[in-house]
Amino acid sequence: MTDMVSYPDVVQLAVPIFIVAIVLELSWIVIRQRGGRYETRDAVTSLIMGAGNVASGIILGFLAWGFFMLLWAVTPMDLGSAWWVVVLCFVLDDLRYYWVHRFGHRIRWVWASHVNHHSSQHYNLTTALRQTWTGTFTFMMVVRAPLILVGFHPAMVLFVGGLNLIYQFWIHTEAIGRMPRWFEAVMNTPSHHRVHHGRNPRYLDANYAGVFIIWDKMFGTFVPELDSEKPDYGLVRNLGTFNPIRVAFHEWVGIWNDITQPGLTMYHRLMYAVAPPGWSHDGSRETSKRIKARHLTENPHDRGTPGFDQAGK
Amino acid sequence: MPLIVLLVLVVGGIAGIAVLLHIIGLSKAKVFDQESARAAWLREWPQAPVQDIDLSQDHCVALIQSTHGPGLVWAMGADSAARLAKAVKISQHERGLFVSLNSFDAPRIKANLSPQQVNTWRGVLMEPEQ
Numbered sequence: 438m439t440d441m442v443s444y445p446d447v448v449q450l451a452v453p454i455f456i457v458a459i460v461l462e463l464s465w466i467v468i469r470q471r472g473g474r475y476e477t478r479d480a481v482t483s484l485i486m487g488a489g490n491v492a493s494g495i496i497l498g499f500l501a502w503g504f505f506m507l508l509w510a511v512t513p514m515d516l517g518s519a520w521w522v523v524v525l526c527f528v529l530d531d532l533r534y535y536w537v538h539r540f541g542h543r544i545r546w547v548w549a550s551h552v553n554h555h556s557s558q559h560y561n562l563t564t565a566l567r568q569t570w571t572g573t574f575t576f577m578m579v580v581r582a583p584l585i586l587v588g589f590h591p592a593m594v595l596f597v598g599g600l601n602l603i604y605q606f607w608i609h610t611e612a613i614g615r616m617p618r619w620f621e622a623v624m625n626t627p628s629h630h631r632v633h634h635g636r637n638p639r640y641l642d643a644n645y646a647g648v649f650i651i652w653d654k655m656f657g658t659f660v661p662e663l664d665s666e667k668p669d670y671g672l673v674r675n676l677g678t679f680n681p682i683r684v685a686f687h688e689w690v691g692i693w694n695d696i697t698q699p700g701l702t703m704y705h706r707l708m709y710a711v712a713p714p715g716w717s718h719d720g721s722r723e724t725s726k727r728i729k730a731r732h733l734t735e736n737p738h739d740r741g742t743p744g745f746d747q748a749g750k
Numbered sequence: 751m752p753l754i755v756l757l758v759l760v761v762g763g764i765a766g767i768a769v770l771l772h773i774i775g776l777s778k779a780k781v782f783d784q785e786s787a788r789a790a791w792l793r794e795w796p797q798a799p800v801q802d803i804d805l806s807q808d809h810c811v812a813l814i815q816s817t818h819g820p821g822l823v824w825a826m827g828a829d830s831a832a833r834l835a836k837a838v839k840i841s842q843h844e845r846g847l848f849v850s851l852n853s854f855d856a857p858r859i860k861a862n863l864s865p866q867q868v869n870t871w872r873g874v875l876m877e878p879e880q
């Protein structure tokens with residue numbers, strides 16, 4: 438199509454809102470003495486990661502854009518730009534987000550990029566902005582290909598993807614307990630996403646949703662936040678640095694070190710890149726599955742409760 | 751949005767929030783006692799029970815002796831990190847030791863130690879064959 442479809446870069450436009458909201462959340466926490474925690478270096482690292490994410494989008498965004506425009510050139514489909522098409526695109530793109538996010542936790546190559554977002558031991562609005570610099574290298578833009586091939590314009594796809602990220606900003610807070618029941622049932626909320634950031638065995642690999650929590654309920658990855666178990670935020674093995682460069686690249690370095698160690702088969706080397714995080718050729722590390730299994734050996738009464746199935750996974 | 755406006759917003763926003771956090775006293779490092787050092791260790795290494803704990807002079811670092819060998823717990827801002835100490839490099843500063851962990855995501859820890867601790871930590875952390 439020749440008609441120019443033009444959408445604003447909503448993430449850049451939202452920057453002033455992000456700053457104001459962070460100051461408001463911080464004020465709330467300081468005045469009320471509850472509802473979350475802030476620490477200077479942690480917050481600054483998160484914010485620098487966010488800035489770097491925008492910068493990497495400006496620098497490397499043309500790669501994904503070129504790929505999308507290529508698809509747009511070959512597809513005979515064009516759904517136009519009516520409002521209901523944008524809404525449909527938003528919903529389908531959220532399904533796309535669910536799967537990219539799920540791959541991000543289950544394939545180490547994609548995790549190497551997404552791990553950044555989970556590397557803070559805090560959970561506040563700055564954590565939302567702790568975003569990857571290396572998303573382009575995961576090649577997860579291919580998951581957007583079906584949307585463009587069925588006729589959603591690439592600009593629309595990127596626009597709704599930006600809206601999705603903005604939605605997820607406000608849910609990174611401990612200042613909000615629970616939303617109304619109907620809202621918690623359909624939408625991703627602070628409560629659901631706190632679970633996603635928890636390193637507790639119970640909460641690992643749960644709640645991948647972007648905007649609609651229904652995807653997790655549909656695909657069996659939903660775990661509710663239990664009042665009896667507060668999420669412990671961060672990574673299974675927390676970082677010992679605030680250096681943004683190290684935060685951004687540490688898992689890529691880890692993959693490199695693992696696949697280049699001597700004496701491995703080609704299969705082992707491949708698995709160090711694509712197996713779930715924690716996989717090792719000699720079983721010396723723990724995957725989330727093994728962490729859950731170990732937890733159940735030590736706490737058999739948790740078997741069959743949220744986050745743990747009966748079989749002991 | 752023009753790039754220059756975005757740049758000013760981002761740099762100004764980060765700097766402003768950093769100064770604000772620091773002024774209201776949220777830059778304090780975590781300090782450990784025996785119990786919290788043990789908890790910080792077990793939070794990351796539940797499968798390696800603690801046999802002995804020695805706190806640095808400022809209580810920001812702890813040398814852990816576990817069933818899986820020696821390790822360190824240290825303050826990461828208001829939180830903690832914990833690593834087994836395998837193949838570490840040690841160098842001295844005027845008030846204690848630097849421990850380099852040979853790890854891209856946990857490069858170097860500065861521990862303020864008494865002269866006596868410098869010797870014991872060296873003994874525990876250096877591998878026997880070195």
Ligand SMILES: [Zn+2]
Pocket residue numbers: 538541542551554555633
């Ligand atoms: Zn995630």
Ligand SMILES: [Zn+2]
Pocket residue numbers: 554565609630634
């Ligand atoms: Zn998040």
